[in-house]
Amino acid sequence: MSSIRDVAERARVAVSTVSAALNGTRPVAADTRRRIEQAAAELGYRPSLLARGLQSKRTRILALLYPTPRSGFGLTEMQFATGAAEAARELGYHLLLSPEHAEPVEELRHITGLGLVDGVLLMEVGLDDERTDFLLEAGVPFSMIGRTRDPGSIDYADIDFAATAAAAVAHVAGLGHRKLAFFNLSADRHAARYGPAIRAGAEFAEAARAAGIGYVDDFRPGSADEGGQAFERLVAAHPDTTALAVMDDHAAVGVIAAVAARGWRIPEDLTLLLVLSSARVAEMFHPRLTTLEPPSAELGGLGARMLIGRLEGDGPPAQRLLPCRLVVGDSSAPPRAGERTGS
Amino acid sequence: MSSIRDVAERARVAVSTVSAALNGTRPVAADTRRRIEQAAAELGYRPSLLARGLQSKRTRILALLYPTPRSGFGLTEMQFATGAAEAARELGYHLLLSPEHAEPVEELRHITGLGLVDGVLLMEVGLDDERTDFLLEAGVPFSMIGRTRDPGSIDYADIDFAATAAAAVAHVAGLGHRKLAFFNLSADRHAARYGPAIRAGAEFAEAARAAGIGYVDDFRPGSADEGGQAFERLVAAHPDTTALAVMDDHAAVGVIAAVAARGWRIPEDLTLLLVLSSARVAEMFHPRLTTLEPPSAELGGLGARMLIGRLEGDGPPAQRLLPCRLVVGDSSAPPRAGERTGS
DNA sequence: GTGAAAGCGCTAACAA
């Protein structure tokens, strides 16, 4: 690799002039600049990020902290990462993928202590997240994909659960349904104070209330089996339910099986919505499910942009909510006029 | 951030002694070492990766080059990334996520030119991959997840297609099937000389031949619709086919629908296998599909380890093939004794 | 408009 000295020698100028010419830090005579640029091009010169970073205390590297896949990392999470990486790249930054192990705060301390990264992007943010306390205290710039209960002036990009729930409710109400059930994420996720589980629950209830349709949300199935069971209990307790929104992919699988087992059909006997699942997953189902697809890549990109904005000293905190996109599949239809048949 | 000088002053020694004590580069008196360690601890000292890298020409950062999601990035690809990040972390390295845009080689030139990374991990390697030529020529250490047609002495971790195909064939043959069909990846992927498409095709043919069972593989459906159509054509042309292995998730969806449309059932009328799909995807189907799950995280981890091995100057090239894991679901069963009913 | 020199935090000769 050729260094700035090589360029300077070849262009017969001082290194400081090369630096100035290449960065536009101070005026350089047009002719000198030309010689320098040519020399740099001929040598294939690339300024060393390390040296530059050492000097300027800025590396243009961002760390994306991600929890080691628990039950499994979804497509959604992946898209946060790729979205963020993409946005970072566009702005001349790099994204470091940092797995969090047992002790997230330790991990943070480690990664920020190295002086390697300018800022941190947090994923899977809990309502109360100890990592934010640490970062705030340590004065490390960061932004969140998701948000804590009280984000204060921290930058974040999160799903607009209110708009998402409203869209879902409008969709089913528009089809003529009068009673909607909502299967939230598993009890585990609630116990972990997982924001999406809690916010979606609250917002669906509110949206149903506002729309004046019936609403049930006592279920939190986290697997196919639990999904099937929850569905059976739902039908037993609320036979007038004609539309169901499910947050957990696997639970949806169980619901579909249970529907078929009763001799019912989707969408004739039940309108089924997948909430916060990518359309790619929805396509795996047959019939193709209507889904509220989270704008994952956009959220990741926004998170990265916000962080960079902060690093480059922008203004007020950027806090953005993006609604899920309603992708209508073949699992939604008006409710059947008469009684449902089957067992 | 406190620097090595601060530690040196506090411990009343020279910086070089601190460096030596902390890195074990040269002998340090036990007592001195203690003082240094204590001082470092008290100051919360973390050596700067930048400074160290500038000096040692080694940053302990690896770049994972990933293609910008075309049709869509699967879980599988994600797991390469997380597996690699995990392994890197364990060995004290960091993983940079580098999206490749239009011009992969340009991207490589850029990322390697910065002096930021010690080596590169390549994903989605084609049979003829221009990136390897560049890296070889540039003398940049790298390893591949996947492999070119002729990997020479390049490190790689790839799927063992022969073992995978053998396991699949043994599974269906063991159930008593006499004729297996194989739906390869889409024509697009073949056109792109995508290794897995080509290798899996060849190895399934070979495994079927070796096992002495019938084999058909003229189909390359890349979507649900194409999958359904391919299935219809298959049944028309080879009505004696009782087992089917499918590589594309979406095509499998179409097959399942087509099977149902004929009034057939899985697994009674058709044994269906998903090849190279994660079990997590297989669970989305009902019945749960038997799958040959790629060891994605392991491959990613291996790729990272190999690269690190190379960087730390190990011996001969590491080239590893890992078989897919056969996860038996509810879609495989012995062939039906009599005729199949339905249209 | 340009050059010389200091220094970012660290490692590695070389001396002592």
Place this chain on the structure above:
DNA sequence: TTGTTAGCGCTTTCAC
């Protein structure tokens, strides 16, 4: 066993 010193490649005063 420890200290002194010279860089790694760059940016940034400060002179000229």
